[in-house]
Amino acid sequence: MSERSGLNCVICGVGGQGNVLASRLIAQVLLARDEHVKTAETIGMAQRGGSVASHVRGGHPQSPLVPKGCADCLIAFEPGEAVRCIDYLAPGGTIVVNTQAAQPPVAALQGIDYDGSEALAYLRALPGVQLVEVDGASICEQAGSSKVLNIALLAAAVKSGALGITREELEDAIRERVHPRFHEMNLRAIMLVSE
Amino acid sequence: MPVKLLMGNEALGLGAIHAGVNFVSGYPGTPSTEVLEAVAKHNDGSIHVEWSTNEKAALEAAAGAAYAGARALVTMKQVGLNVASDPLMTLSYIGVEGGLVIVVADDPGPISSQTEQDTRNFAQFAKVPLFDPASPGEAYAMIQDAFELSERHHTPVIVRPTTRVSHACGTVKTRGGVADCGAAFQNPTLDDDDASWERHVPSGFTKDTQRWVVFPRTSYLNHGKVEKRAAAIAEELSFGYRPNRIEMSGMGHAEATCAFAERGDKRFELGIACGGISYHYVMEALEMCGLELPVLKIGTPYPFPAKLATEFLEAVDEVLCVEELDPIIERELNFLCGFEFLANTVHGKLDGYFGYAGEQSVEAICDVLADVADLHNETNVSDQIVSLPKPELPPRPPVLCAGCPHRASFYAVKRAVGKRKAIFCGDIGCYTLGNAAPLDMVDTCLCMGGGITVAQGIETVDPDTLAFGFVGDSTFFASGITGVVNAVYNQHDMIVCILDNSTTAMTGQQPHPGTGRTMMGTEVPPLSIPRILEALGVDCQIVDPLDFEGAVQAVRDAIDKTGVRAIIFKSPCIYLEPPAHPAVKLDLDACIDCRACIKQLGCPALVVEDGHVAVDESLCYGCELCCKICPTDALREGGSDE
Incomplete structure (x- = not known):
């Protein structure tokens, strides 16, 4: 097994949920620490409401993709996508999951009543895994925008300790990479999760 | 900040600027699009940047600029090079005055493409040097080396990133100035002063019919020169060009190269040969498996650095080749074994250790290493995967966005056609997603602009079928117009549906000739699709697809006519404008x-x-x-x- 000390994180969800920004913010934090960073993102056709995953790695990584079984932290915008990407998780890793399901149009068409509950039950039953459940819908409502889901999940991951980064570092990364117009609502989302 | 987090494509764009590029053209296509956008973003106005109508136009315009001594960059995805292959093949013979670099992004997977074609084959076929970067950092340096090599040898040069280089971000040290081939790459400058790069001043075009006009007699002479040029470049790239190297895994760069050089008479049972992103997968897999092996890294698969590869083959018994798509390096090594009478065993795709389709991965390499290196240790990655049975999940393929006008257009056609016998020939773009249930409105999809022409063949064979060809606005300009001309001239009976959302949507809202905006930031008169159709003698209606009844009626009216008729469904992409109405x-x-x-x-x-x-x-x-x-x-x- 690799001796690397750097972070390995996989962020998964549905195209359009703000996945790429989430991975860039973690990368920004590591860059601010003078770490070597690599990320891999899904851009293009798969973005249009399909399953997407971003990978972020610190500490002189070779591959931009996290090998299976090596992610310290899996951040999922949706319970089913967490299950789809579970093979990336390292033993004893942390899963941060938004409990609200995103229903694929295929499910509605085929009359499958997909609400993510089976996926959540599976995640809860996984042995030796730290599971952090986030009520994303409620935080978005309190923060006043559905756009802050990515920041809410990042803040929960920061709080869990799995990313090895601090709230202040995340806030600095937002100030560095996000348009000032959106700073307040994103910082509010962090506050709602952290306190 | 001395170090930047750059996406591979941004690194290529910035590298081109730092190489003094004067002229940049291209056509959008995943995963290549951001290269040209990066140049446009950092352009101080001194570089001409354009989205051309298609890849062929882009390469021809850039060739002209390079004839006139400018440094020119062309960007496209791998299937775009098929469109630009006509000028490329001849340009290899004619050559250039200023450096000409073509960035062609390959898409193993494929993640967003029609094919998994390997552009390294195209380089061999066209006899054009190709650089194969392994990371954003190497891409930044290589594109500068590519300009230098192109200008010195008067040849177009291809830089070929793959998706995991183009769309990966990495920490990159940027610098000013123009790189020298190879030498500068060994010492990436720490300075980040973007203003310090040297501007290149084009010499202007010098008339010389012997040089710029292609004729059979000059092509005969040029053919010989092209072969000599390739041999000279192969020699040059074999030694001293760092992206081509032999190193020992499990060490830092500098000591890794020394460790191999100082091996003495030591032979290794196994060595790895790789290139592109696979190099990093290999290094990680070797680290995970705890193996220290000699690794041959190929940064320029064409012309192949044969002397370096021979040195490697002479030091190892067996070789495992790790690459994506076609077994290019593997074939070259097998060829060298025969040519140089070497007794190596070369493993890879040809003997079934790896498959041809899809991406390479650290996991797959670990599995094969366990087999080839006869490992019986704990490094089996899949052991660590949780074994609890997973719940069944509904599939989540990409779909047309909520509010996408294409959905309304397809639905209007579907309703108007009803139970009539009809064929719906689709095309490349967001609207390919109209194939999914419940719309099920794409019966064929072949290539850019192919919907309109495929429909003509089908309606000729099945004359009782209503033939529809769908095309987007950007695709109409790229290669749809010729299909309409064909239909009119050859008296086909079909309905051309132009899904005009006022942008190149799939690749991220790039402007095109119909939008009235250019990549230089200027406003220009937009080209009118209805006036073009009118000039071609095509009966044309314009409807708003979100006016459902009006749209259905327009399709019914078109169905009642014969000959070539067109309906333009005009409504902007939802990414262009905020919603006009609240949620339903x-x-x-x-x-x-x-x-x-x-x-x-x-x-x-x-x-x-x-x-x-x-x-x-x-x-x-x-x-x-x-x-x-x-x-x-x-x-x-x-x-x-x-």
Whole structure:
């Protein structure tokens, strides 16, 4: 097994949920620490409401993709996508999951009543895994925008300790990479999760 | 900040600027699009940047600029090079004055493409040097080396990133100035002063018919020169060009190269040969497996650095080749074994250790290493994967966005056609997604602009079939017009549906000739699709697809006519404008839960919640198409009853 000390994180969800920004913010934090960073993102056709995953790695990584079984932290915008990407998780890793399901149009068409509950039950039953459940819908409502889901999940991951980064570092990364117009609502989302 | 986090494509764009590029052209295509956008973003106005109508136009224009001594960059995805192959093949013979670099992004997977073609083959075929970067950092340096090599040898040069280089971000040290081939790459400058790069001043075009006009006699002479040029470049790239190297795994760069050089008479049982992103997968896999092996890294698969590869083969018994797509390096090594009478065993795709299709991965390499290196240790990655049985998940393929006007256009055609026998020939773009249930409105999809022409062949063979060809606005300009001309001239009977959303949507909203904007930031008169069609003698209607009844009527009118007729469905991409209307409201008292809306439209904002239809207001764009088809008027315009 690799001796690397750097972070390995996989962020998964549905195209359009703000996945790429989430991975860039973690990368920004590591860059601010003078770490070597690599990320891999899904851009293009798969973005249009399909399953997407971003990978972020610190500490002189070779591959931009996290090998299976090596992610310290899996951040999922949706319970089913967490299950789809579970093979990336390292033993004893942390899963941060938004409990609200995103229903694929295929499910509605085929009359499958997909609400993510089976996926959540599976995640809860996984042995030796730290599971952090986030009520994303409620935080978005309190923060006043559905756009802050990515920041809410990042803040929960920061709080869990799995990313090895601090709230202040995340806030600095937002100030560095996000348009000032959106700073307040994103910082509010962090506050709602952290306190 | 001395170090930047750059996406591979941004690194290529910035590298081109730092190489003094004067002229940049291209056509959008995943995963290449951001290269040209990066140049445009950092352009101080001194570089001409354009989205050309297609890849062929882009390469020809850039060739002209390079004839006149400019440094020129052309960007496209791998299938784009098929379109540009006509000028490329001849340009290899004619050559250039200023450096000409073509960035062609390959897409193993494929993640966003029609084919998994390997551009390294194209380089061999066209006899054009190709650089194969392994990371954003190497891409930044290589594109500068590519310009230098191109200018010195008067040849076009290809730089070929793959998706995991183009769309990966990495920490990159940038610098000013113009790189020297190879030498500068060994010492990436720490300085980040973007202003310090040297501007290149084009010499201007010098007339010389012997040089610039292709004739059979000059081509005969040039053919010989091209072969000599390739041999000279192969020699040059074999030694001293760092992206081509032999190193020992498990060490830092500098000591790794020394460790191999100082091996003495030591032979190794196994060595790895690789290139591109696979190099990093290999290094990680070797680290995970705890193996220290000599690794041959190929940064320029054509012309192949044969002398370096021979040195490697002479030091090892067996070789495992790790690459994506075609076994290019593997074939070269097998060839060298025969040519140089070497007794190595070369493993890879040809003997079945790796498959041809899809991406390479650290996991797959670990598995093969365990086999080849006869490992019996604990490094089997799959052991660590959780073994609890997973719940079944509904598939989540990409779909047309909520509010996408293409959904309304397809649905209007579907309703107007009804039970008539019809064929729907689709094309490349977001609207390819119209193939999914429940729309099911794409019967064929071949290539850019192919929908219009494929329909002509089918209607000729099946004359009782109504033939529809769908094309987007950007694709219409790229290669749809020739198909319409063909239809008119050859008296085909078809309906051309132009889905005009005023942008190149799939690749991220790039401007095109119909938008009135250029990549230089100027406003220009937009080209009019209806006036072009009119000039071709095509009967043409323009409708708003979100005016559902009007759109259906327009299709009915077109069905009643014969010959070539066109309908332009004009409504902007939802990414161009904020929603004009609030989210649709569902009146639960009126809704009979028949789910006609879901079954007919497949909109992501129409969901089932607690066993009943619901509107996901966070996704609904307010296009109100569903309101128009709800049989009980339960779906209503948002805010209408407030």
